[in-house]
Amino acid sequence: MDNYSEIRVPISKKNPSIKRHNSKCVLCGKCKDVCQKKIGVAGYWKYDSEDIVCINCGQCAAVCPVDSITEQDDTNALMEAINSNKKIVFITSPAVRVALGETAGYPAGEFVQGKMVSALKKLGADYVFDVTFGADLTIMEEASELIDRIKNNKTLPQFTSCCPAWVKFVETFYPKYIPNLSSTKSPISMQASVIRNYFAPNNKINPNDLYIVAVTPCVAKKYEIKRPELSGPYGQDTDLVITTRELGKLLKRQKINLKKLNDEQFDLAFPAGTGAGMIFGASGGVMEAAVRTAYYLTTGNNPTDNLLNFTPVRGLKDVKTAKVKLLDTELNLCVIYGTANARKVLNKLKTKNYHFIEVMTCPNGCVGGGGQPKQKDNLLAVEARANGLYKQDESLGLKASFQNAAVQNVYKQFLDAPLSAKAKKYLHTTFTARK
Numbered sequence: 001m002d003n004y005s006e007i008r009v010p011i012s013k014k015n016p017s018i019k020r021h022n023s024k025c026v027l028c029g030k031c032k033d034v035c036q037k038k039i040g041v042a043g044y045w046k047y048d049s050e051d052i053v054c055i056n057c058g059q060c061a062a063v064c065p066v067d068s069i070t071e072q073d074d075t076n077a078l079m080e081a082i083n084s085n086k087k088i089v090f091i092t093s094p095a096v097r098v099a100l101g102e103t104a105g106y107p108a109g110e111f112v113q114g115k116m117v118s119a120l121k122k123l124g125a126d127y128v129f130d131v132t133f134g135a136d137l138t139i140m141e142e143a144s145e146l147i148d149r150i151k152n153n154k155t156l157p158q159f160t161s162c163c164p165a166w167v168k169f170v171e172t173f174y175p176k177y178i179p180n181l182s183s184t185k186s187p188i189s190m191q192a193s194v195i196r197n198y199f200a201p202n203n204k205i206n207p208n209d210l211y212i213v214a215v216t217p218c219v220a221k222k223y224e225i226k227r228p229e230l231s232g233p234y235g236q237d238t239d240l241v242i243t244t245r246e247l248g249k250l251l252k253r254q255k256i257n258l259k260k261l262n263d264e265q266f267d268l269a270f271p272a273g274t275g276a277g278m279i280f281g282a283s284g285g286v287m288e289a290a291v292r293t294a295y296y297l298t299t300g301n302n303p304t305d306n307l308l309n310f311t312p313v314r315g316l317k318d319v320k321t322a323k324v325k326l327l328d329t330e331l332n333l334c335v336i337y338g339t340a341n342a343r344k345v346l347n348k349l350k351t352k353n354y355h356f357i358e359v360m361t362c363p364n365g366c367v368g369g370g371g372q373p374k375q376k377d378n379l380l381a382v383e384a385r386a387n388g389l390y391k392q393d394e395s396l397g398l399k400a401s402f403q404n405a406a407v408q409n410v411y412k413q414f415l416d417a418p419l420s421a422k423a424k425k426y427l428h429t430t431f432t433a434r435k
């Protein structure tokens with residue numbers, strides 16, 4: 001146990017997401033405060049064999065005023081891979097493109113997708129793919145799972161499972177709710193699985209020659225990719241995670257100036273996804289995206305205008321509720337950020353008072369991830385980044401995941417259909433109760 005655990009969070013040397021540079025610590029207590037009040041972990045500590053329980057969210061690093069806590073820096077590992085014989089595949093999460101600009105002097109929320117792709121190519125990418133494809137795939141599976149649970153009287157409410165810190169929170173503190181977690185993998189894990197098991201053989205590439213790097217706003221993803229449950233036929237599908245902050249730092253080190261770059265496009269094997277995939281990065285985005293597709297899957301019609309601008313689940317409020325009619329049932333929806341808030345909802349949860357619950361650990365969802373650039377006014381920044389994503393959703397012609405032609409194509413050529421045996425094998429996972 002840390003000598004100062006009355007004041008600050010203890011951090012295991014084996015933590016794959018964060019580390020402490022002890023000499024910098026000024027014992028201000030901000031890390032413990034956020035871990036207790038927003039994340040709901042400090043104060044509920046317990047030892048898991050020799051390790052202190054941590055859900056790897058990185059919010060302690062985000063609030064540490066002197067960078068005594070930081071992400072585990074994987075930029076050297078990335079450069080080693082780039083200088084090896086491997087083919088480097090970057091996959092980039094939606095929330096990165098509205099925050100990376102901040103590391104080069106742009107305001108929060110500036111949409112720098114084209115410059116980000118260009119920077120990754122300059123760094124040494126063989127391919128740069130957009131995780132909005134993985135997000136659309138996640139929605140196809142997750143919306144189908146929700147409909148299956150409702151139609152067949154299976155466990156409800158369904159919980160989203162794309163936030164690895166939230167998943168670990170349930171496994172650690174609320175294992176009785178593991179059956180409620182959607183069995184879908186997260187967007188990065190689905191995309192890595194499809195790249196390794198479908199894209200590689202289709203393009204006559206040995207899947208073992210690929211080195212897949214996810215660029216994410218999230219330090220918990222560094223933990224997620226090592227989960228044994230996510231390993232496929234070739235072992236770990238995603239080789240490395242680097243955060244927006246690390247990418248910004250690395251670009252400076254390599255003297256790549258975002259401001260001087262022209263826009264480049266993602267590689268076309270997985271073209272940019274729909275507006276639904278884009279809004280995944282904001283709190284409420286997964287819920288809105290899932291409802292748009294669930295509406296189509298149950299009615300055969302395109303989502304109505306109110307579902308394309310589903311305001312009750314948008315915005316900075318940390319617990320939001322909404323209703324939507326599907327399958328002749330009025331569904332009660334709940335959207336939460338901050339696992340401390342989830343604790344309050346779970347403690348009062350009654351069977352079927354909600355049908356679907358989205359939980360993201362970080363403020364306003366992934367846009368406020370523990371690996372995003374630090375800003376003096378974090379709430380203003382996370383709001384601006386979310387607005388950047390919603391603006392993109394408005395401008396994109398395709399707004400629902402089922403409309404993504406590349407996703408339809410992958411089902412046709414590889415996965416058969418949502419929830420098929422193949423989809424279950426490559427796109428779904430399992431969870432484990434933790435002591």
Ligand code: SF4
Pocket residue numbers: 009010018031034035039041042053054055056057058059060061
């Ligand atoms: S990473 Fe999250 S859970 Fe772990 S100590 Fe930091 S704030 Fe707490």
Ligand code: SF4
Pocket residue numbers: 007008009020024025026027028029030031032060063064065066067068069
């Ligand atoms: S927030 Fe940083 S400086 Fe403050 S107690 Fe925690 S580690 Fe130390």
